[in-house]
Amino acid sequence: MFEITREDLGPNFTFGAATAAYQIEGGQIDGRGSSIWDTFSATPGNVKRADNGSVATDHYNRWPEDLDLVRDGGFEAYRFSLAWPRLIPEGIGAINPKGLAFYDRLIDGMLERGIKPYATLYHWDLPSALMDKGGWMNRDIAGWFGEYAALVGRHFGDRLHATATINEPWCVAFLSHFLGIHAPGYRDVRAAARAMHHVLLAHGTAIDALRAEGAKNLGIVLNLEKAEPASDSAEDQLAFDYGDALFNRWYLDGLFKGRYPELLTNRLAQYLPDGFEKDMEVVSRPLDWLGINYYTRGLYKYDATRPVFPYTGIKGDLPKSDLGWEIYPKGLEDLLVRVSREYTKLPLYITETGMSETDDTRRVKFYDSHLRAVANAQAQGADVRGFFAWSLLDNYEWAEGYTSRFGIVHVDYETQKRTPKGSYRAFQGMLHNTR
Template identity: 75%
Template sequence: MFSVDRKDFGPGFTFGVATAAYQIEGGQDDGRGASIWDSFSSTPGNVHNGDTGAVACNHYELWPQDLDLIRDGGFDGYRFSFSWPRLIPEGTGAINPAGVDFYDRLIDGMLARGIKPYATLYHWDLPSALQDKGGWMNRDIAGWFADYAALVAQKFGDRLQATATINEPWCVAFLSHYLGIHAPGYRDVRAAARAMHHVLFAHGTAIDALRANGAKNLGIVLNLEKAEAASDNPEDLAAMNMGDAVFNRWYLGGILKGQYPEDVTTWLGDNLPRDYQRDMEVVSRPLDWLGINYYTRGIYRASTDGSRPFEQIKGDLEKTDMGWEIYPKGLSDLLVRVSNEYTKIPLYVTENGMAEVEGDDDPRRVHYYDDHLKAVLSARAQGADVRGYFAWSLLDNYEWAEGYNKRFGIVHVDYETQQRTPKASYRAFQGMLHNTR
């Protein structure tokens, strides 16, 4: 069980769980279009064991029992994502009625169980037809995404508690276009520079479209890391500063201040879209809240490769099954930093969790959540306006390039039978929340 209690967080604090469409839904035979993750995962060498999300957790059919798990766990909210290709198979144009019907059922099912729907428009499953046109490298995506946002607002907006435009734009842009680890798998600085700007420009156009169609309580979800230097050497400190700029300050500064860090714009140079500065007013549209996903810290040192501005090294703290250091203090430090340096709008921890080895008796995960919940309390005590916490993830699921090899769920999934079995971490949340929403 946890050492913290629900009442420690005060009235109105939201506890929830999070998932993403491609990672759990399956259900690809309802008229849904292809996504970049369908092609990326079916290309040999990209994903562990050649795993794909074609079936995943079959949430498309099993959503009632999954929502029952959320309700029975005592959670207030469910952070889920819409699948763009399920709603608009080609990314633009014709709408898939079966996709609309699915999300109608899902959202109505949440409301019937007293669960607040926290929606994300984009959690990485770009329609393949738009990738054919350049995807996030093409400035036109800002218009495509705005049209998609307008559709979501029109069809579902009156039933959503909150809507985020994009999940983890660093992953959408840098991880996927510079490091090549996620779809579409580019390793190209020009592709990355364009995606880094267009993803935030599209966020701004989507905010405008959502608001124009009556949607309320709008935000974005950033993945942030606590950046630290490998040593006090000036070269390592400079590497840390650059790493922090690429990972954190590009997105925080762009969205909340309308400014990109100069050290990154200098590094990217002419690879950035021409006259990108003219878009910054749209990039920095006012938000109602900011979501922060946190998993670990980044330790930086001077690069031994002249083509890269920094290198990351592994630290000596205890690690999750992903090899990520367990560092709860980093969460409280980041929440306080964002509150002090960037914005006073409400903050939500929209993802936090750990991959653990197979097994339902997961004491390390219970301890992990307990320590990070205490980190949230510490940040609140230091003045950060943190309004909610969402555990990643409700279910073991498709973990992107890791396939089904890593398990983040507080509920175990047998992928052969689709049997769900609550783990000790689920029971710990259940005991704390005790269905007293």
């Protein structure tokens, strides 16, 4: 069980669990279109064991049972994503009524159980038809995404407690277009630079579209890290500056200062879209809250052999998860204080944190220490309002396939049986009868 109590986080603190459509839904039927993860996972070598999300945890059919788990765990909120290709199979144009009906059932099911719906418009499942048009490399995606956002705002907005535009724009842009680890798997600096800008332009365009439809309580979810230099040397300090700028400051500066770090705009000048500066007013549209996903730190060492960005990320000596990610709760505390002091006084939500691990006793300790880190950040003035565990269920963990388990509920992928783990029981014990 946890040592921290709910009262340590404040009387109005929101506890929830989080998932994402492609990772749990399956249900590639009923008019759903193809996504870039369908094709990326079908390409040999991209995903461990060639796993794909065609079935995942069968949430498309088993959603009532999964919402019961959210409710019975004592969570008052559920963060989920809508699948763009399920709602608009080609990304633009014709709407799929069966897709609307599925999310009607899901959202109404949350409300019937007293669960607040926290929706995310985009959690990486871009319609394949839009990839054919250039995807995030094409400036037109801002308009395509705006049309999709308008549909969500118009059809679901009055039932959603909160809406985020995009989950983890660093992953959408850099991980997927420069490092090539996630769909669409590009390793190209021009592709990455354009995606880095267009993902935030699309976010701002979607905020405008949602507000035009009367949607309230709007935000975005950034994945941020506690960036640190590998040593005190001037070279490693420069490496840290690049790493922090790429992972953290590009998105925080763009959203809250209306500009990108000069270190990066100078380095990427020949690759960025012409006139991108004129878009910054849209990029930095006012928000109602900021979501932060936190998992580990970035430790940066100078590397002169690397083109464009002269650094390499290294592993430190902290304890690690089974994915090799360092466990660093103090990093979360420091990060929350930094964001609240340097960037925004908006309410902050930990929209994801969790641990890939088969030893659930370690996961319980992970959550306990990270909740304590949130309380410590609150004591230093950070306005943190909520915490969402990643993830409710073991699921399709992208390029790791089904080999990585983040869930607080175990899923037997052969039978789809759900079994709460000790970490679920720890949350349940803390939250029981306090709703």
